[in-house]
Amino acid sequence: MDFDLMFTSLPKLLGATLVTLKLLSASLFFGLIVGLLFAILRLKKNIFINKFAYGYSYLFRGTPLLVQIFIIYFGLGQIEYLRSTFLWVILKEPYWCAIIAFTLNTGAYTSEILRSAFQTIKPGIVEAGKSLGISNKIIFYKIQIPIAIRQSLPAYGNEIILMMKGTSLASTVTLMDLTGVAKYIISTTFKPIEVFIVAGGIYLFMTFIIHNVIKFLEKKYSFNN
Amino acid sequence: MELLAFGKSGWGDELFYATLMTIAVSVTAMLIGFFFALIFTPSKLSKYKFFNLIGNFYTTVIRGVPELLVIYLFFFGGSGAIMYVASIFGYYEYIEINAFITGSIAIGIISGAYSTEVFRGAIQSIDKGQFEAAKVLGINKFTQFYKIILPQMLRLAIPNLSNVWQITLKDTSLISVTGLVEIMRQSYIAAGSTRDPLLFYSFAAVLYLMLTYLSMKIINRLEIKYSRGY
Numbered sequence: 001m002d003f004d005l006m007f008t009s010l011p012k013l014l015g016a017t018l019v020t021l022k023l024l025s026a027s028l029f030f031g032l033i034v035g036l037l038f039a040i041l042r043l044k045k046n047i048f049i050n051k052f053a054y055g056y057s058y059l060f061r062g063t064p065l066l067v068q069i070f071i072i073y074f075g076l077g078q079i080e081y082l083r084s085t086f087l088w089v090i091l092k093e094p095y096w097c098a099i100i101a102f103t104l105n106t107g108a109y110t111s112e113i114l115r116s117a118f119q120t121i122k123p124g125i126v127e128a129g130k131s132l133g134i135s136n137k138i139i140f141y142k143i144q145i146p147i148a149i150r151q152s153l154p155a156y157g158n159e160i161i162l163m164m165k166g167t168s169l170a171s172t173v174t175l176m177d178l179t180g181v182a183k184y185i186i187s188t189t190f191k192p193i194e195v196f197i198v199a200g201g202i203y204l205f206m207t208f209i210i211h212n213v214i215k216f217l218e219k220k221y222s223f224n225n
Numbered sequence: 226m227e228l229l230a231f232g233k234s235g236w237g238d239e240l241f242y243a244t245l246m247t248i249a250v251s252v253t254a255m256l257i258g259f260f261f262a263l264i265f266t267p268s269k270l271s272k273y274k275f276f277n278l279i280g281n282f283y284t285t286v287i288r289g290v291p292e293l294l295v296i297y298l299f300f301f302g303g304s305g306a307i308m309y310v311a312s313i314f315g316y317y318e319y320i321e322i323n324a325f326i327t328g329s330i331a332i333g334i335i336s337g338a339y340s341t342e343v344f345r346g347a348i349q350s351i352d353k354g355q356f357e358a359a360k361v362l363g364i365n366k367f368t369q370f371y372k373i374i375l376p377q378m379l380r381l382a383i384p385n386l387s388n389v390w391q392i393t394l395k396d397t398s399l400i401s402v403t404g405l406v407e408i409m410r411q412s413y414i415a416a417g418s419t420r421d422p423l424l425f426y427s428f429a430a431v432l433y434l435m436l437t438y439l440s441m442k443i444i445n446r447l448e449i450k451y452s453r454g455y
Contacts, residue, residue, distance in 0.1 A: 062437040063430040064398035066409060071430065074416065075423035161289070168291030172402065179294050192302035200290040207289035 006194050009185050013199055016181035017206075023095075023167045023177060027102030028160060034103060035110025042115045053111065060108035065166050068105055073097040073173045098170040106163045113159060117151035118144065150221040157214030161207055178202060228419055229428060236415045236425070243411035244432055250329055250397045250407060255390060257333025262340035269345050280341070287338035292396050299331040300403045328400035336393040343389060347382040348374065380451045387444040391437055398433070408432050 041053035060068065076082055076091050090096045121144055129139040171180030182199035186192045231237035261283075269280030287295065308320050351374060359369040401409035412429040416422035 059430075059434070063433045064395040064409070066398045066401070067426055067430045067433060070409075070413075071423065071426040075426050078421065078423045165289075165291040168293040169399075171293065179291055179297075182294060183297050186297060186301050190301065190305075192298050192305070196294065196298045196302070199294060200286065203291060203294070204286065204289045 002191050002194050005185075005189060005191055006198050009195060010198055012181055012185065013178060013195075013202060016176055016178045017202055019170075019176060020164070020167050020178045021206075023098060023102065023170055023175075024160075024164050026099050027106055027167070028163060030099070030103040031106035031110055031163070034107030035114055038107065038111035039114035039118060042111060043118055057108040057111050060105050061112070065101065065105050065169055066172065069098060069101040069169055069173055072101045094170075094173040094175050098167075098173055098175055102163065102166060102170075105166065106159060109159050109162075110156065113152045113155045114148060116155075117148040120151055121147050146221075150218075153214060153218050153221065157210065157218075160210050160214070164203070164206055164210065228415075228421060228424060236411070236419075239411055239415070240408070240428065240432070243406055243408045244436070246325075246405070247394070247397050247407040247432075247436070250325065250332065250400060250405070251390075251394045253325075253329040254332035254336050254397065255393050257329060258336030258338075258340045258389070258393065261334060261337025262344050265337070265341045266344040266348065269341065270348060284338045284341050287335055288342075292332075292335050292399055293402070295335055296328070296331045296399055296402065299327050303327045303330075324400070324403050324405040328397070328403055328405050332393060332396050332400065335396060336389055339389040339392060340386065343382050343385040344378070346385070347378040350381055351377055376451070383444065383448050383451055387441070387448075390440060390444070394436060394440065395433070 038053045038056060041049050042057075044050055044053075072091070073094060076097075082088055082091065090100075125143060125147070126139055129143050130136075134143075167177060168179035170177045171183060174180075176184070178199055182195050186195045189195070229235055229237050229240070231241075265280045265283050268276040269284070271277060271280075304320055304322050307322060311317075311320060355373060355377065356369070359373050364373070397407060398409040401407060401413060404410065406414075408429050412425040416425040419425070
């Protein structure tokens with residue numbers, strides 16, 4: 001066991017953790033918006049809108065994240081038209097490509113989580129709101145959304161952890177995130193176990209924190225506290 | 226479209242074999258995962274704290290660390306570990322392990338952690354009376370597990386195992402970083418030599434969608450089969 005290597009690689013890996021956290025927070029933020037949007041579309045009665053939203057979540061949940069990143073990073077640059085638009089400023093950066101891919105991916109899973117949360121809300125609750133003369137908008141924002149948040153917290157916590165692990169794929173499009181730097185150190189020193197212990201430890205620590213934050217929120221939002 | 230044709234001019238046949246490779250790796254990894262689950266599920270449910278600790282350590286570490294990092298560990302560390310073991314037995318030549326084996330074991334260990342959790346949940350949700358009834362009837366532990374617990378457990382486990390299968394299938398795309406020619410690697414090669422990444426990666430996505438769709442259909446049948454009488 002090479003403890004020196006573990007100590008010298010720790011600062012480098014911690015620096016790379018910052019990149020991982022940036023990717024994670026950006027994709028979770030945009031993913032939540034996309035997820036909420038598609039969850040609402042899924043609940044619409046119009047069959048085309050409904051099918052479109054279902055198709056989106058099916059497509060992104062049925063294919064590996066790696067394929068999605070590669071299509072966005074390598075594939076979209078091939079379209080000549082895109083190169084002439086302002087979108088190219090975003091799409092030529094691996095950082096933004098990774099965030100777009102992660103956002104669309106986590107958005108698909110989030111939309112499913114939120115949809116099932118909305119569907120478990122008992123119709124009686126909405127009807128009670130209506131009979132009290134509360135407007136549809138307020139019923140949605142003040143009654144349905146808070147209940148849906150509580151319902152979906154455990155599943156969404158899992159999704160956050162899955163997404164954190166997913167950000168490791170950013171290293172395949174030249175980004176130096178935690179996994180990217182870990183791979184670089186492994187391939188230059190050929191000491192995989194030491195590096196794995198340090199990098200894996202950092203990931204486990206993040207998992208631990210996310211897990212506990214979600215647990216705390218679950219308690220906070222539960223009925224009987 | 227010519228690029229996807231079979232034969233020398235197109236990449237159709239290469240991609241077809243790559244798809245078979247993906248299926249082969251997924252199935253092997255899933256079976257290796259079951260093997261690990263068979264070891265760690267009893268360990269997690271054991272009366273002894275020490276075995277619980279080992280089981281929890283396995284599932285927590287594997288489920289908390291990115292798959293790619295585990296694959297790098299096996300890819301870079303696999304042959305080193307084997308050579309170390311071989312050196313104990315007095316064999317000092319260079320040993321290179323096949324990418325298929327390293328990949329399947331790496332994905333298998335990941336899939337095993339998920340399977341362990343599924344089996345643990347399924348066993349725990351079986352009524353205690355079933356175990357006691359088997360004991361009272363004088364059925365030995367082995368028969369009790371295979372004839373009484375397992376069939377009931379499978380009914381509860383299949384929907385969740387289907388999720389594990391989907392995860393495993395999608396995780397095999399990550400083995401492409403080690404150079405094993407499965408769907409992702411073949412698309413990467415084809416995209417590089419034809420300079421048409423959009424077509425090939427989109428086609429790869431279609432292949433994965435087909436695999437997930439087909440496996441859903443098959444698993445739904447299994448689900449019906451194992452929930453007879455409910």
